[in-house]
Amino acid sequence: MDYIVRAVIQAVQLITSFDDSVISIASLSIRVSLTSTLIASLIGIPIGFILGTCKFRGRSLLTSILNTLLSIPTVVVGLAVYSVISRRGPLGELGLLFTPTAIIIGQTILALPIISALTMNATRDMDRVLWNTAVSLGSSRVQAAILLLKHARFAIVGAVIAGFGRVVAEVGASMMLGGNIANYTRTLTTAISLETSKGDFSFAIALGIILLLVSFSVNLGVYFFQQWTRRASIKTGERYS
Amino acid sequence: MDYIVRAVIQAVQLITSFDDSVISIASLSIRVSLTSTLIASLIGIPIGFILGTCKFRGRSLLTSILNTLLSIPTVVVGLAVYSVISRRGPLGELGLLFTPTAIIIGQTILALPIISALTMNATRDMDRVLWNTAVSLGSSRVQAAILLLKHARFAIVGAVIAGFGRVVAEVGASMMLGGNIANYTRTLTTAISLETSKGDFSFAIALGIILLLVSFSVNLGVYFFQQWTRRASIKTGERYS
Amino acid sequence: MNSNVFEIKNLKKSYGKKTIIDIDHLAISRDGITCLMGRNGSGKTTLIRLLALVEQPDSGEILFNGEPLPKSERERLALRRKMGVIWQNPAMFNMTVYQNLILALRLRGIDKKTIEQKAEEISERLSLYSLWNKFPSQLSGGESQKVSIARTLIYSPEIIFVDEPNTYLDEDNQRITEEIVMNYVQEEKKTAIIVTHSSDQAQRLAKNIVRLVNGKVAPGSPE
Amino acid sequence: MNSNVFEIKNLKKSYGKKTIIDIDHLAISRDGITCLMGRNGSGKTTLIRLLALVEQPDSGEILFNGEPLPKSERERLALRRKMGVIWQNPAMFNMTVYQNLILALRLRGIDKKTIEQKAEEISERLSLYSLWNKFPSQLSGGESQKVSIARTLIYSPEIIFVDEPNTYLDEDNQRITEEIVMNYVQEEKKTAIIVTHSSDQAQRLAKNIVRLVNGKVAPGSPE
Amino acid sequence: KERIILATTTSTDNTGLLAVLLPPFEEKFNVEVHIIAVGTGRALELGRNGDADVVLVHAREQELEFVEQGYGVNRLDVMYNDFVVLGPKSDPAGVASASSVLEAFKKIAENKSVFISRGDNSGTHVKELDIWALAGITPEGNWYRAVGQGMGASINIADQSGGYILSDRGTYLSYKDQTDLVIVFQGDELLFNPYGIMAVNPELHPHVKFDLAMELVNYFVSEEAIEIINSFLVAGEQLFFTYND
């Protein structure tokens, strides 16, 4: 328990002292993870939607494969991407290894399956009647898809949040692809892993607490954004009620 | 690319040769992760259901907190549990550290937020009318909850699978709490991390492939179980159709 | 025994700022059919939700057989199991029609043989056999309404609430449903409370007609 | 121009092994109201799904204004935008009533001012103002039916399909809906295809009555 | 079977030495030695908390401090190997011609050649910092990159960025096939890498299996163990040396 108490104190100190290196580490974590979550959402939500709503042969096999990809270890993704972008790999010339971009690539791959799988689940239970309604009101297929996603927005936002949670917390790919280089590719999780290996457990937990605070802010941001769009949508009709 | 090709060959060899140590590592991974997913489901599904369906003050704050817990790094959970079950910790006397039980504790804590959060999302979009129907047909509250969960079973099973994916793929807590002891607490992920640290990347990826196969089998198991319950349910009325 | 199944005193229920139900006094007789009428949004469905114990009033009292509704969840459940509601919107669980049909019996822990027998009985009367293995999303509107009626009648509740029985039904099925309900009330001496928008139907079936206007009982209704 | 808006030849549609629609020949006139009748499960809603281009037939041909329905998604969309369906089950999107109401206009990229004006017009006729800020789960049965009618009429489709217009509506609202549809057909010269179970209503409104029996057109219907 | 927990460094375990060294002991005492292979810092922390019974690491200063503070007892020198300086074949800083490791490090710093530091307080990192200090250099700037990772991963990063790195010989040997780096400097006395073993103090942690721990500590310096250590080869080279000469 010791560690935890000390960790909380240390976390408070780190935050109140605006420690430069901690701020730069945290901001890298946010930037990298938000970017990869965004890219993964743009690709993963449509994939999940198609798997969830279109009936075709082999769908249940694809579903099982997608679910399996949820359990791909981060370090394996790290290794696989590494073997492509390392100097000896096919994309070696781009010199991506040990840069923030490399981390983004790895994290995008990590976030993809979870975002697609959860979108698939969210749209799978959905009523066919809603699709018919959207289409008969004059939606193109894409418009209808967007409408259904909007309808199930709680679950879709949940999928994106789970994707963000996965990548901001992961260490295997960031370590492997970013290299944990101080002031350049050191993220909160690679820093935590470093402190742990040094045996400085309470500092590691303190960084963990900061990571959770960072993530809490992101979640609050999402929450307020939702509230705001909802209020805005109600405003439209306010005059008349 | 090299690594990946070699890894695939190595994975095939490992599997076809029924390598003893690989089998014991894989079976420990399955046992530990299934157990923790089960425990986390028993606790997490009800929590998620309550957060999803009951309206009360502070619900959206709780939701944000739950979503934040999705991004708790595995090694931080490992450290926190460590500080409780370490010899110096309050539960030190139980001697749990570096045993499979310790891993189960850590993984259960890791699976809890994701299972609860996804259950919450799945039940949040649900129609109040369904609850009224269940209740007026004579369900007790618990029966009604079970009915609604059954109704949204795709998403609920999805939540459990995502929880399993998270824990079977995690390494931080297993490493910290299990200690990666050969033939005792070495799981697939800690073995992967060991091979990575040794620089044997293709062996690490080979183990990663085996992990995915293991996880695929579990997913297929879930799939066939669902098919079977569905078929069984249809059988009941077959005579008359 | 009291001749009223329900007696309502000063009942109020609001959603947000709007008062939906505001009834000073209303008695509903045990015998015969009571028809509940009123314009769209007048509070008919809300009143049923309150009487059938799926929702709690904000204030006021509902007497059931002369006694106040119980507070404990146990007793409320026991009471609810004597009642049945055929809701306005036939929501069904994502299971086969057969499973939806026998749900209430399973919830009550009835034995398998009785369940099968009752399922056959009701399926016979409403021609449901061919639907048993379908899922709700595969039913036509009228078919789901029939299943919704059947799954409530299957457990022979003492009191049934029927919120617009004719919805989606063709004329034959409307007649059959009417007959079943009439038989239920006249032969088996059960109580039925029916919401309908058809004055003809109300005239034909009802012993008493209660008219709701903006959540209040209109003058001319009983009491 | 052809006097038939739809002409159907050898149309077939099955779900699983069961053939739901099996129509050798059927013509639906552009003028006046065509009523589609038939028992529950006879295939009325399925036929509407086929005619309104939300589903593809298994075989056979549907001529629209004398020409076969287009194959390309682009043209199909353009055609669908001329049609409107008031579905049997008023499914609504989890947005405010106002947003549901103006959805079709937004999908067509109509400008904001026109949208507001049309929303006000239709809300006036069906008394919807007070519902604008509600969410679908907060509506009564009749209220959602009214919204469902309004969100289709708001974009003045050339052809409207109405699957059981009376569902959930009180007598006043039934009358208003009937008037709106009559006016739509008589004054604005649009086409309406209405499913109803009420022979009275069919007699009152229809120029032609088509009767479906097990997916086939019953003898005595036009052609 | 009883178990005894040995906390040690990853580099020790990864060479495979313990896999041949421990089985005879396990058989003799009918016990299982559970190896927890972690960083030096964490291994000592496990000892401090009483979560390990025996600690085997290579960071003499820290070991002595550990014993001084009363956490460890009966520390014994077990064996040693050495550190080597790795670098690209082209050796841009001309380290190969240096006469001492201090000179080698000076050349790297003067040339501003990329240098990868473990940066994780491991035994190797501590040794590297000692050398910089003795050489009178404060390493900083873009060429000096602290990566905070294990030895293997760090070698790999050095390889990918064409830089120099200080490594223990064991890890390098097991990596030899997969890296373009070569040994550019070795053999200085300063690069001596001694391993020490110690039991966790039973007065602080009454639950530790002190008797078995002492047996294990003594076993490491027994004739039998010395024989095994000296005949242990990696890639045809002897890796660890004992003090019995």
Ligand SMILES: Nc1ncnc2c1ncn2[C@@H]1O[C@H](COP(=O)(O)OP(=O)(O)OP(=O)(O)O)[C@@H](O)[C@H]1O
């Ligand atoms: N959850 C809710 N939140 C807010 N308002 C609600 C909610 N449920 C119902 N209402 C409002 O309460 C009023 C009464 O609803 P109720 O469903 O009882 O009407 P009803 O008499 O059954 O009407 P209908 O004949 O259309 O079914 C309606 O105006 C409706 O909008």
Ligand SMILES: Nc1ncnc2c1ncn2[C@@H]1O[C@H](COP(=O)(O)OP(=O)(O)OP(=O)(O)O)[C@@H](O)[C@H]1O
């Ligand atoms: N997705 C589906 N899968 C299987 N069967 C279906 C499906 N949709 C409809 N059916 C069946 O097709 C038949 C015709 O359905 P349809 O909805 O067209 O009937 P309807 O004439 O509109 O009936 P109602 O008056 O009850 O609305 C019904 O027996 C129904 O069970």
Ligand SMILES: [Mg+2]
């Ligand atoms: Mg109602």
Ligand SMILES: [Mg+2]
């Ligand atoms: Mg229909």
